[in-house]
Structures are given as C-alpha cells and as structure tokens.
Amino acid sequence: MLAMLCFVAVVVATLAITRWAARRASGREGFYAANGSISAGQNGLAIAGDFVSAATLLGTTAIYFASGADNVMYLLPFLLGLCLMLAWIAGPLRQLGRFTLGDVVTSRLKSPVLRIYSGVSTITISLFYLVAQLVGAGGLISILFGLPFLAAVIIVGALMAIYVTFGGMIAATWVQVIKAAVLLAAIGLLAVLCLVKAGGLAPIYERAAAAHELGAGLFSLGGLKMDLFSTVSLVAGLALGTMGLPHLLIRAFTVKDAEESRKSVAIGTAIIAVVLAVVFLIIAPATVAFVKGVPAFQDATGGVRGGANMAVVHLASAVGGELLFGAIAAVAFATILAVVAGLTVSIASAASHDIYATLTRKTVADEGHELTVFRMTAIGASVAAVVLAVVLQHENIAVLVAGALVLAASANFPVLFLVIYWRGLTVAGAVAGGLTGLVSALVLLVLGPSVWVKVLGFDTPIFPSEYPTLITMPLAFLTAWLVSRFTADKQAAQSGGLAPSVGR
Amino acid sequence: MPEAPEPTKRRLGRPLLLSLLGSVLVAPVPILASAPKLIPAEFLATVAGVPVLSWLLIALMAALVGVAVLCASTISLSDD
Numbered sequence: 001m002l003a004m005l006c007f008v009a010v011v012v013a014t015l016a017i018t019r020w021a022a023r024r025a026s027g028r029e030g031f032y033a034a035n036g037s038i039s040a041g042q043n044g045l046a047i048a049g050d051f052v053s054a055a056t057l058l059g060t061t062a063i064y065f066a067s068g069a070d071n072v073m074y075l076l077p078f079l080l081g082l083c084l085m086l087a088w089i090a091g092p093l094r095q096l097g098r099f100t101l102g103d104v105v106t107s108r109l110k111s112p113v114l115r116i117y118s119g120v121s122t123i124t125i126s127l128f129y130l131v132a133q134l135v136g137a138g139g140l141i142s143i144l145f146g147l148p149f150l151a152a153v154i155i156v157g158a159l160m161a162i163y164v165t166f167g168g169m170i171a172a173t174w175v176q177v178i179k180a181a182v183l184l185a186a187i188g189l190l191a192v193l194c195l196v197k198a199g200g201l202a203p204i205y206e207r208a209a210a211a212h213e214l215g216a217g218l219f220s221l222g223g224l225k226m227d228l229f230s231t232v233s234l235v236a237g238l239a240l241g242t243m244g245l246p247h248l249l250i251r252a253f254t255v256k257d258a259e260e261s262r263k264s265v266a267i268g269t270a271i272i273a274v275v276l277a278v279v280f281l282i283i284a285p286a287t288v289a290f291v292k293g294v295p296a297f298q299d300a301t302g303g304v305r306g307g308a309n310m311a312v313v314h315l316a317s318a319v320g321g322e323l324l325f326g327a328i329a330a331v332a333f334a335t336i337l338a339v340v341a342g343l344t345v346s347i348a349s350a351a352s353h354d355i356y357a358t359l360t361r362k363t364v365a366d367e368g369h370e371l372t373v374f375r376m377t378a379i380g381a382s383v384a385a386v387v388l389a390v391v392l393q394h395e396n397i398a399v400l401v402a403g404a405l406v407l408a409a410s411a412n413f414p415v416l417f418l419v420i421y422w423r424g425l426t427v428a429g430a431v432a433g434g435l436t437g438l439v440s441a442l443v444l445l446v447l448g449p450s451v452w453v454k455v456l457g458f459d460t461p462i463f464p465s466e467y468p469t470l471i472t473m474p475l476a477f478l479t480a481w482l483v484s485r486f487t488a489d490k491q492a493a494q495s496g497g498l499a500p501s502v503g504r
Numbered sequence: 505m506p507e508a509p510e511p512t513k514r515r516l517g518r519p520l521l522l523s524l525l526g527s528v529l530v531a532p533v534p535i536l537a538s539a540p541k542l543i544p545a546e547f548l549a550t551v552a553g554v555p556v557l558s559w560l561l562i563a564l565m566a567a568l569v570g571v572a573v574l575c576a577s578t579i580s581l582s583d584d
Contacts (some may be wrong), residue, residue: 070537072561076530079568083526086575087519192528203551218550221533222540231534239530266576273569277562281554421516 006330044267051181069456083244118263143306237469239384241405433480
C-alpha cells in the first residue's frame with residue numbers, strides 16, 4: 001500500500017511539473033532547448049540524473065550481485081567519458097549547436113543529407129537506451145503491483161509521451177533536476193541505513209563474502225570472465241559513447257553559453273562520482289549481504305524475485321522495511337521516468353527538426369508543423385520502445401545501455417569529433433563514416449551473445465564479444481578519412497572553388 | 505547561430521594532455537578485469553574491513569573528478 005502511495009505521488013508530482021512546463025514551452029526554443037534558461041548547477045544535476053539511471057542504480061548493482069566488483073567497468077568509464085567530453089566537446093557543442101546534434105554537424109558542412117543522417121543516428125541510439133530504461137521500469141512495477149510486464153511498460157510509455165508532448169524539454173529537464181535531488185537523498189539514506197543495520201562498513205563486507213559463492217573473490221576483478229578485447233572494448237565504448245549520447249549532448253543547448261555548458265558538465269561529474277562511489281563502496285556489497293540467499297527475496301527457482309535487476313529494491317526492504325522499499329522503488333521509477341522523458345525529447349527533436357524540417361524544407365514560419373511532428377514522434381517512439389522492451393525484457397539493463405553506448409561511440413562520436421577538429425572532413429566522408437559505424441555496430445551487436453544467443457536462441461554467437469566498439473569506432477574514423485580524401489576535390493568544386501572544409 | 509570557428513584555431517595541447525591523464529588512470533581496470541591473476545595479493549588485503557582494491561577504485565573515481573575539474577578550469581572559451 002505504501003509503495004502504491006509513493007508511486008502515485010511520483011506520477012502526480014511529475015504531471016504537475018509537466019503542466020507547469022506546458023505553460024512555458026511555446027515554440028522550438030522551449031520544446032527543444034528549455035529556452036536556454038537552465039543554470040549550470042541545474043543542468044549539472046540534470047546531467048547527473050541522466051547518468052544515474054536505471055542502469056546505474058539497478059543494473060550495476062545486479063552485476064555486482066552476480067559477479068562482484070567487475071561492475072566498476074560499467075561505472076568508471078562514465079567519469080572518464082565526462083572528462084573527455086569536457087576536454088573536447090562540451091564547449092564547441094554549445095557554440096555550434098542550437099537544438100539538436102544535426103545543428104552541430106551541419107554547422108560547417110551544410111548538407112541536408114548529413115542532417116538527416118544525424119537525425120537517424122540520434123533516433124537509433126536513443127531508442128536503444130530508451131528500451132533499457134523501460135525494461136527496468138517494467139520489472140520494477142511488475143514486482144511491486146503484480147502487474148504483467150506489458151501493462152507496466154505501457155503505463156511508463158504513456159507517461160513519457162504525456163511529459164514530452166505537453167512539456168517538451170522544460171518538463172524533461174525539471175523532472176530530471178528534481179528527481180536527481182531526491183535520488184541523491186534516497187541513495188544517501190539507503191547507504192546510512194545499510195551501515196547502521198550492519199554495524200559499520202566492515203561487517204557489510206564480511207556478510208557479503210559469507211553470502212556469495214565467490215567469497216572474498218567477490219571484491220576482486222574478473223568475475224565476469226571477459227577477455228581483454230571485451231573489457232577494453234567495453235570501457236572504450238562507454239567512455240567514448242558518452243561523448244555521442246544524444247540525450248546528454250542536447251543538454252548543452254539548455255544553458256546560455258559554452259562556459260555554462262562546461263561548468264555544468266563539471267558539476268555533473270562531481271555529483272555522479274559521489275553517487276557511483278556510494279553505490280560501489282556501500283550499496284552494491286550491502287545488496288549481496290542482505291538479499292543474497294534470503295528466502296523472502298527469492299522466487300520459486302531460487303533466483304531473485306523480479307530478476308537480479310531488482311536486488312537493490314529488495315535491499316531497501318531489508319534495511320528500511322516497507323516504507324523505504326516503497327520510497328526507493330518510487331525513486332527508481334522516477335529515475336526511469338525522468339531519463340525516458342529526456343530520451344524521448346532527443347528522438348522527437350531529431351525527427352522533427354533534423355528529418356522532417358529537412359525533407360519538407362520547412363522554415364521558421366512552419367514552426368507549428370514541426371512541433372506537431374515533434375509531438376507525434378514522441379507518441380510513436382513510446383509505442384516502439386514498449387514493443388522492443390517486451391522483446392528484450394530478460395536482458396540486463398546495464399548491458400542494454402552498454403549497447404546504446406557502443407552505437408553512440410561508433411556512429412555519433414566520430415562524426416562530431418571530426419566536424420569539430422578536422423577541416424578535411426567532407427559531407428560524403430561524414431555520412432559514410434557515421435553510417436559505417438552505425439551499421440557495423442548494429443550488425444555486430446546482433447551477431448554477438450546478447451542478441452544472437454540470448455534473444456534469438458542460437459547456441460553460439462557469430463561475433464564473440466558483446467562490445468564491438470574497438471572494431472566499429474576505428475572503422476567509422478577510417479571510412480570518414482578515406483571517403484573525405486577521395487571526395488575533397490569534388491566538394492571544393494561544388495562550393496565554387498572555395499574549400500571551406502578542406503584543410504590539413 | 506554563430507559561425508563555426510575554424511578547427512585549427514583550437515588549442516589541442518591541454519585537452520590532449522588531460523585526456524591522456526584520464527585514460528592512463530582508467531586503463532589498468534579493464535586489463536586487470538581480463539587477467540585477475542595480475543592483481544597483487546596485497547590489493548585483496550583489507551583496510552578498515554574493506555579490500556584495498558575497493559579503496560583504490562574509489563580513489564580512482566576521485567582522481568577522475570580532479571581531471572574533470574582541471575578540464576573545466578584550464579580550458580576556456582578562447583580554446584573553443
């Protein structure tokens with residue numbers, strides 16, 4: 001009953017924010033970029049909120065629960081990725097773009113084809129990420145209310161469509177900011193209660209080692225038994241993919257200038273680091289200590305009730321009773337809602353601003369049509385994500401998110417980076433490089449163990465690793481470089497003898 | 505929207521240096537995860553009941569925040 005009340009409170013609060021935002025969101029500035037009115041501190045919280053998603057809270061604790069400290073490979077690269085983003089992308093992004101990544105990549109190479117490619121790439125990556133969040137939401141609601149998974153994801157899909165359709169980026173940002181603040185408090189409270197219940201940090205580690213089949217090996221690395229290619233590819237994919245995540249990058253457009261953008265990423269990094277440290281040091285081992293092998297949290301097969309992704313929610317029940325269980329479940333639910341809202345904005349803005357407006361050559365005067373497409377895409381994306389979430393409902397959330405980051409590292413990051421830093425890049429080079437990264441990453445992800453074996457049911461994967469970034473990202477860079485070299489003269493001729501994008 | 509600045513105007517030294525620093529800090533983690541036998545036994549000893557390796561990983565997170573702060577404070581608009 002308490003859990004139900006907490007859920008209803010989250011839904012009512014987020015709908016109230018959406019109603020408030022709907023009054024302020026008029027025009028593209030409001031719907032796509034929150035009128036550029038977000039401060040560095042607020043944006044830092046929103047960025048932290050985007051990162052501390054279902055994958056972090058539920059997925060990485062699930063990995064620790066099963067395989068130990070290897071979950072750090074799903075945590076650390078985000079911090080490295082944010083450092084790299086600060087060093088290379090955060091400032092130029094705000095200077096070159098207005099609403100979408102399409103604005104940034106066409107800032108120098110003015111091409112409708114490139115803008116459409118950017119839109120397609122953004123939609124693909126965001127949809128992948130969206131499905132991961134919905135899988136988490138579906139599992140959460142299922143175990144709390146006994147609802148079928150399908151009904152649970154339909155509820156979340158409907159809510160995210162409402163937020164974005166009516167409140168646009170303003171609603172998505174403020175839901176995220178408020179959620180991030182609540183999440184920080186909830187994680188802090190959960191950590192303190194774990195320490196109190198166990199009698200300190202050391203007893204948590206002693207209990208965890210006693211409860212887990214790995215014993216003290218739980219705290220070492222190597223539990224996932226991945227080879228060197230996979231571990232390096234995973235870390236590289238997460239770090240570099242961070243620089244290509246559309247829903248994160250468009251946050252740069254919600255602040256007033258490049259300096260604020262950079263400051264907000266630094267603030268976000270500090271907040272994320274604190275959360276990750278608490279999750280890694282206290283909450284993840286406490287989940288093993290208090291949930292592993294406890295009959296109340298097991299299903300008929302001896303596994304964790306609701307799946308390993310729900311282990312941290314059971315931890316809340318173990319250390320704080322029904323009240324904390326309801327509160328943490330509601331916070332996790334709010335986390336998912338906030339992240340999916342941001343993802344839906346990135347999908348809808350790419351569809352309306354990059355694809356629709358380019359294909360129909362709409363201008364500023366056609367803003368109304370563009371926003372109608374924005375709203376319709378938000379609804380369409382919700383439906384598509386619900387269907388895909390049902391298909392992939394048994395996958396680990398962190399692994400699904402890693403897949404989205406592989407796509408971002410292979411398709412978005414090379415194009416963004418080369419547009420900003422290489423004058424020799426041509427339109428053909430950018431599109432060819434990006435498409436090569438996108439298609440090769442999608443193909444290798446499908447041929448890898450996550451889809452080929454776990455979803456499609458084959459015995460052995462054709463591509464042995466779940467993380468192909470080490471192949472797909474260099475392939476994208478190489479293709480972009482080669483095609484640019486071969487098309488440089490043609491592009492120079494087309495631009496009237498000038499060579500604005502041709503240089504060193 | 506402002507015109508895109510020429511890419512050659514960007515100063516690449518500091519971003520490169522700070523990126524290398526961050527990458528070097530993180531690099532041992534995937535290597536050790538794929539070859540746990542390389543982890544020194546001392547790393548699995550405990551300090552205050554927590555394995556040294558866990559403390560090191562927390563210190564690594566703190567160091568990355570330091571790199572982020574350095575990025576934010578030493579790279580300015582003029583570099584963009």
